Amino acid sequence: xxxxxxxxxxxxxxxxxxxxSVKSVDNISFTVKKGETFGLVGESGSGKSTLGKTLVGLQQxxxxxxxYNGLDVTKFNKEMKRKVNKEMQIIFQxxxxxxxxxxxxxxxxxxxxxxxxxxxxxxxxxRIYQLLERVGLRPEHAKRYxxxxxxxxxxxxxIARALAVEPKFIVADEPISALDxxxxxxxxxxxxxxxxxxxxxYLFIAHDLGMVKHISxxxxxxYLGKMMELSSSNDMFNRPLHPYTQALLSAIPQANPRTAxxxxxxxxxxxxxxxxxxxxxxFRTRCPHAMEIxxxxxxxxxxxxxxxxxxxxxx
Ligand code: SF4
Ligand code: MG
Numbered sequence: 001x002x003x004x005x006x007x008x009x010x011x012x013x014x015x016x017x018x019x020x021s022v023k024s025v026d027n028i029s030f031t032v033k034k035g036e037t038f039g040l041v042g043e044s045g046s047g048k049s050t051l052g053k054t055l056v057g058l059q060q061x062x063x064x065x066x067x068y069n070g071l072d073v074t075k076f077n078k079e080m081k082r083k084v085n086k087e088m089q090i091i092f093q094x095x096x097x098x099x100x101x102x103x104x105x106x107x108x109x110x111x112x113x114x115x116x117x118x119x120x121x122x123x124x125x126x127r128i129y130q131l132l133e134r135v136g137l138r139p140e141h142a143k144r145y146x147x148x149x150x151x152x153x154x155x156x157x158x159i160a161r162a163l164a165v166e167p168k169f170i171v172a173d174e175p176i177s178a179l180d181x182x183x184x185x186x187x188x189x190x191x192x193x194x195x196x197x198x199x200x201x202y203l204f205i206a207h208d209l210g211m212v213k214h215i216s217x218x219x220x221x222x223y224l225g226k227m228m229e230l231s232s233s234n235d236m237f238n239r240p241l242h243p244y245t246q247a248l249l250s251a252i253p254q255a256n257p258r259t260a261x262x263x264x265x266x267x268x269x270x271x272x273x274x275x276x277x278x279x280x281x282x283f284r285t286r287c288p289h290a291m292e293i294x295x296x297x298x299x300x301x302x303x304x305x306x307x308x309x310x311x312x313x314x315x
Contacts, residue, residue: 003067004169004201005032005055010064012047012054022274024050026225027064029301032169037195037202039212039233041248042087042222045274048205049093051222052171055203057085068169086116089162093174095154099146105132105157107140112165131160135190147256150182159190163198170205176211190216209245213237218307221245223275224282227301231308241289241310281313289314 024047032038042048042144053059055066057073066073073084076260089112092098098106106128113119119127129139146154157173161168172191176184192215194200206212212219213233220230221244229242241245247265267286272278278285284294291313299311 002033002162003031004034004069006065006067007031007055007202008065008067010051010054010066011062011263012050012059013062016275020275021315023277024274025054025061028222028225029064029226030220030227030230032201032203033217035199035201036217037204037215038217039146039209039216040203040205040222041207041209041212041219043207045224045271046222047274048222049173052090052173052205056088056090056169056171057081058090065247079202085123086112086165087168088171089165089167089169090171090173091155091158091162091175094178095151095158096146096178098152098158101146103145105144105146105149108146108157109142109160109164111161116165116314118165127164131164134163134194135160150183151179152187155179155187156190157214159187159194163194166198167200169201169203171205173205174207175204177207191215208252209236209248222249224277224284226311228283228312229308229310231305235305241304241308241315242312243289243314244282244283247286247288282313 008029010025010028013021013023015021028051029218040051050059054061061074068084071084073081076084090139109128110124110130113124113127128142132139132141137153137156146157149157176187179187204212204215211218215221216233218230218232219236221228221242223244229240229245236245237249238247247267250263250265265288269286272285280296281294281299284290287294301309301311301314303309304315
């Protein structure tokens with residue numbers, strides 16, 4: 001199939017007390033195509049990290065289905081899930097917090113190899129050396145500890161760890177947000193390079209659209225646990241449909257202000273609490289186009305143009 005990951009009505013709720021839960025991922029459906037980079041964008045609290053973690057099996061979904069390579073992972077038993085999840089790895093935002101400070105870099109990189117009992121002894125060591133070189137580090141780095149490395153190098157270690165088990169699908173959860181701007185491009189270039197050589201598919205999570213514009217084939221925009229819009233990167237930037245996307249785009253500084261056609265759309269207020277989202281359309285409290293219907297009827301997720309999806313009563 002052309003689709004690598006198919007998400008159907010996915011829900012991930014976190015109960016906080018009786019009859020109350022945070023609906024971090026609330027009925028989301030979309031697909032990730034084989035070989036693409038899918039950019040997933042949203043403010044903090046939009047549920048994008050939870051969605052990413054649920055896809056790779058670090059969180060159990062509350063409802064819905066995750067179809068990987070034609071197989072419904074949500075129907076699998078633990079053993080089979082484990083097998084599939086080996087092909088789905090994650091790179092975390094903060095390379096400092098995600099690497100155990102008491103472990104040597106070589107053992108960190110081999111975490112997946114050890115968990116799945118893939119290699120031992122000399123073969124394991126050689127694989128660690130090979131992975132270090134693959135991400136631009138050196139074999140002698142295997143003996144050192146994470147604190148001896150810069151932020152960019154630590155993210156390379158995180159990438160090597162994800163690659164160790166030869167995944168097909170990688171969720172990159174804001175992999176460059178914590179890095180110096182001068183280092184960001186290097187890590188992106190490495191990821192692009194690995195994508196080609198290892199035949200990877202990425203779900204690349206970011207908090208702003210500008211960051212994913214050039215690397216994404218398609219982009220999805222999340223708001224308060226819902227997907228608001230999904231399209232090719234080009235369509236998203238040229239013809240955004242959803243008022244939220246339009247506002248996000250208007251906030252991106254233009255390279256050439258003389259040719260800039262977009263007026264800045266300033267959204268009223270902060271995003272509401274995900275514990276108690278607005279009725280109807282969740283975006284309505286900040287939407288410049290909100291209508292009567294928006295307060296009592298939730299807009300449906302629909303394909304408005306070819307492979308251009310949105311949930312808004314304007315369409
Ligand atoms: Fe705005 Fe209504 Fe569309 Fe929601 S459904 S984005 S409130 S116009
Ligand atoms: Mg996050």
